[in-house]
Amino acid sequence: MSQTLDEKVAVILGGTGGIGAATAHRLALSGACVVVVGRDDLSHARTVAEGLPGEGHCAALASITDSATLNDLAGTVRHRYGRADILVNAAGFTQPVKHDNLDALTDDLIDDMFKVNWRGQFAALRAFHTLLAESGDGLVVNVSSISATTGVGSNIAYCAAKAGLDIMAVSLGRALAPRIRVVNVSPGVVDTTFVPGRGADFNDKVAATTPLGRIGTPDDIAAAIEACATHLKFTTGVTLVVDGGRRLN
Template sequence: MSESLEGKIAVVIGGTGGIGVATSRRFAAAGARVVVAGLTVESAQEVIKALPGTGHHAAAVSITDSATLAQLAQDVESRYGHADVLVNAAGFTKPVPHADLDALTDELIDDIMRVNWRAQFAAVRAFRALLDKSGAGLIVNVSSISGSNGIGSNIAYCATKAGLDVMTMSLARVLAPKVRILNVSPGVVDTGFVPGRSADFNDKVANTTPLRRIGSPDDIAQAIEACATHLTFSTGTTIVVDGGRRL
């Protein structure tokens, strides 16, 4: 049985994606009031409609625009006064064979870096003061095992996830003791996050994963929730949730 998050304010950036939706649902079920931030207010409102509890809020944010992240933080402060949890669940990738160096263009590298590393740092920067006010703030970044094994949709994506792991270690030192920061690192998850995968991709991966299945969005959301409810003496580290895929 999960511990209660009653009265907590949780901001889920990327809250309209598979992992973000599952995380918002778990946080709301545990009693938190959830700010679901997506690309549009309408998409965030659809998520809010299905959440248990009350006091939730739908917001639109462009994660590569630091000004809109700062505005989101101001809106959260005006509405709730502080934030207890920030989840960075937004991301972007495009499949590029690792051997095809020419296909990994400068433009794509820059786009991936902006969305998968700079945006997470900018969100932390924007919400630091609000999390400090909590007194027991928490940041959870959604990383990937590609950051440690170098196997992923493209080399730049792997590099940004490795960078996210290092960012979390660095920030843990400077944000403590008021704010903890953790990464949750999935393997393959059953979402539409990576475009262009064949219909049998999930089955192939499941057959070569020790626990013989791929992750569900709720598997990852459960780990994110645990960071808030059970792993309260942990900071600056990465929680791997991959069914043994990296082994």
């Protein structure tokens, strides 16, 4: 039976990116009021929010590396809506570094990888914890990566940060139940500009070696996130792989 998100409020960090914007659209179609959160371009966030189906959506800015802005965002959401039911952590960052080039993976870059791809997601959940718990049916969805288990990714620190994000879902899925569920969605290669320098040639090569014959689209990942909110109500503390079978190679 189809499930709707009527009267639910969804906050999407990284809401102006490929996966974030696609998720905003799907959750809005399902009836949610969506808060599209960008990092520093409110105009872009507003454009995404204004293009969503339905009513009651808004745009906001916050940085996942600045907990004060996340706390302010939670306060703004409480003031405007009085609730938050779904938090999607779709923000992230990476930089390609060959795995055998140890000197290129500097201390500063390692710190940035974990600050943006692990600490930021935890900080966002911490900021929204009270609102999500008050919902009684709170859901956090983090966008992970199959690099967490394959060890094949843009750089070693990125793989490690995503592995940490997956174990965070296990820990917090246990700790925050039953009022908040925590689920990770783990893509393979997705057709976005997320990884600098990856173009059509790379995508075509990966598609040719992926069992389902193509790379992922932002909507593929958004559909999985939507399913976490609408159908997989008895699921928490796990990572759902959405990669076309890429990890099987």
